Amino acid sequence: MTVLVCAGAVIMVFPFLWTLITSITPEGSLAGGPSLVVRNPTLDAYRELFTSLPMMRIIANSILVSVVTTGLQLLTGAMAGYGFARLEFRAKGLLFALYLATMMIPLQVLVVPLFIMFKDLHLHDTYFALIAPAVASAFGAFMLRQAVEAVPRELDEAATLDGAGHLRIFAFIILPLIKPTLATVGILAFMSTWNSFLWPLVVIRSPELQTLPLGLATLQGQFTTRWDVVMAGSVISILPIALVYLFAQRHLIAGVAHTGIK
Numbered sequence: 001m002t003v004l005v006c007a008g009a010v011i012m013v014f015p016f017l018w019t020l021i022t023s024i025t026p027e028g029s030l031a032g033g034p035s036l037v038v039r040n041p042t043l044d045a046y047r048e049l050f051t052s053l054p055m056m057r058i059i060a061n062s063i064l065v066s067v068v069t070t071g072l073q074l075l076t077g078a079m080a081g082y083g084f085a086r087l088e089f090r091a092k093g094l095l096f097a098l099y100l101a102t103m104m105i106p107l108q109v110l111v112v113p114l115f116i117m118f119k120d121l122h123l124h125d126t127y128f129a130l131i132a133p134a135v136a137s138a139f140g141a142f143m144l145r146q147a148v149e150a151v152p153r154e155l156d157e158a159a160t161l162d163g164a165g166h167l168r169i170f171a172f173i174i175l176p177l178i179k180p181t182l183a184t185v186g187i188l189a190f191m192s193t194w195n196s197f198l199w200p201l202v203v204i205r206s207p208e209l210q211t212l213p214l215g216l217a218t219l220q221g222q223f224t225t226r227w228d229v230v231m232a233g234s235v236i237s238i239l240p241i242a243l244v245y246l247f248a249q250r251h252l253i254a255g256v257a258h259t260g261i262k
Helices: 002-023 044-052 053-086 091-104 106-118 126-132 138-149 153-161 167-175 180-194 198-203 212-222 227-259
Strands: none
Touching: 002 091, 002 153, 002 227, 044 053, 044 227, 053 126, 053 138, 053 167, 053 180, 053 212, 053 227, 106 126, 106 198, 126 180, 126 198, 138 180, 153 167, 167 180, 180 198, 198 212, 212 227
């Protein structure tokens, strides 16, 4: 069993290792197939990448959009989760089912109406257009609702007897107890926003607002034979996601287990 797990790990890691090796190979090429041997490794591809594209601005754009979107998605998801788990109102079950049903609508269906709406409001080609469509997530609300449901209601009742309202219960009792799930939703939201390509491609026209996926697409068109430069951009795009996942892996596993999802 251990051998199979190790073999699977090697198979999963190999594409990332090959990407890194190709990025430091002089005049890196994919014609010869995968190779783990690098003769005269160099960082010229990274130097050319940063001189040919405004990479610092592109990276900053991705960080800004991903961080702000993740924070807002956590806020809206936690509030929706608390509302559906703790508050009683008419047709709550139906509304929650309709909210979850939006998960079955692919982004490709929404791209055109969203673009028309933002264009009519003169908000296209802005940071707001990049952030707004991802502020709320049905999956995040579902995960956080499950986490809130797992918190004993006796804690709410005790806080109510002490004079606490819904806002204080939400901020000082519920949120501290669902931190693992918040971390899980935050990681998934950050990864999704960081890797988003279709919506930024449609709504962004200014080069100074490009995110990393758009920058890499431009790079592939500009350097059709310089795969070392393309792979250098891929390494820069993958590295933050890999670091976030490695450092937050424990919270991700705990958050999924905390919600009771198998």
